[in-house]
Amino acid sequence: MGCCSIELSLTNLVLLGVLFFAGKKLLKFFERWKIEKMLEKWDDAPKDKLILHTVWRCKTLPGISPYGMKLETYLRMAKIPYELDTKDAMGPKGKLPWITYNGVHVADSHLCIQFLNKKFGINLNKNVTKEQAATAYACRIMLENHWMWGIVQYRWIENANTISRLMKIPTIFKLLIPFRSHQIKQTMISQGIGKHTPTEIYQMTEADLHTVSALLGSKKFFGGDEPCEDDCAIFGGLSQAVWGMPGSSFEKLCNGELKNLKEYSERMKERYWQDWESCLDKS
Numbered sequence: 001m002g003c004c005s006i007e008l009s010l011t012n013l014v015l016l017g018v019l020f021f022a023g024k025k026l027l028k029f030f031e032r033w034k035i036e037k038m039l040e041k042w043d044d045a046p047k048d049k050l051i052l053h054t055v056w057r058c059k060t061l062p063g064i065s066p067y068g069m070k071l072e073t074y075l076r077m078a079k080i081p082y083e084l085d086t087k088d089a090m091g092p093k094g095k096l097p098w099i100t101y102n103g104v105h106v107a108d109s110h111l112c113i114q115f116l117n118k119k120f121g122i123n124l125n126k127n128v129t130k131e132q133a134a135t136a137y138a139c140r141i142m143l144e145n146h147w148m149w150g151i152v153q154y155r156w157i158e159n160a161n162t163i164s165r166l167m168k169i170p171t172i173f174k175l176l177i178p179f180r181s182h183q184i185k186q187t188m189i190s191q192g193i194g195k196h197t198p199t200e201i202y203q204m205t206e207a208d209l210h211t212v213s214a215l216l217g218s219k220k221f222f223g224g225d226e227p228c229e230d231d232c233a234i235f236g237g238l239s240q241a242v243w244g245m246p247g248s249s250f251e252k253l254c255n256g257e258l259k260n261l262k263e264y265s266e267r268m269k270e271r272y273w274q275d276w277e278s279c280l281d282k283s
């Protein structure tokens with residue numbers, strides 16, 4: 001009898017495993033189907049209209065996504081008219097921002113910029129030296145791929161309530177924040193950064209801001225007197241420290257020791273975001 005019950009529980013276990021994998025496959029299939037339906041809808045967007053899909057407007061800055069702010073700033077620098085869509089913010093790769101242009105969908109802010117440069121014959125690096133372009137590139141990569149973990153730690157792990165303070169989000173999403181926070185923590189652990197203590201994470205990511213500040217020095221922009229292409233990404237990142245993380249050590253640094261970063265952000269804002277106030281969610 002004992003042996004029989006072991007067999008039974010083994011059968012149950014196998015069944016459970018099969019169900020689990022079938023469920024996962026079904027969920028993947030459903031997600032793929034949902035994305036395809038969404039893309040089909042955007043295939044019919046008006047001709048020659050560039051749609052920027054990104055996160056909702058916020059209270060203290062236009063967007064809490066550094067990549068969204070980067071791409072929108074690029075569009076302004078390149079003088080490409082666009083229409084904002086915040087309903088389908090998550091794109092075909094499950095991330096935001098992304099764009100639609102004449103039936104073509106491009107995901108990833110940098111791939112979008114490369115696509116638009118080609119399409120519209122834009123070169124925002126025309127007047128910069130190789131050294132300036134290289135410095136800006138290094139700062140962009142550092143902010144986008146390393147410093148961003150500091151943003152994630154602050155916003156999602158330690159102060160998850162800042163998200164709902166910065167943005168008006170539906171109640172259902174608010175309820176999901178702890179779950180998302182847990183998921184993000186797991187991603188941070190797999191990436192490696194999440195294995196460090198919060199103090200260590202902040203030390204490492206504050207060092208990025210110190211580096212960007214030292215490389216900027218007294219220059220107006222990373223491109224010199226005029227911004228270069230990667231200035232849009234550097235601004236996209238720094239705008240989060242200056243206006244998007246109230247009370248953080250990053251904000252404090254930009255208001256004090258690294259004030260050239262705040263001055264730089266103000267300059268970019270003044271140049272490309274004259275309508276800043278009307279881009280905020282005041283409701």
Ligand SMILES: N[C@@H](CCC(=O)N[C@@H](CS)C(=O)NCC(=O)O)C(=O)O
Nearest residue numbers: 065066067094095096097108109110
């Ligand atoms: N390399 C991408 C990064 C985009 C990205 O990580 N976006 C975040 C928002 S700031 C996102 O969509 N996160 C959702 C997720 O990872 O599930 C780009 O430059 O567009």
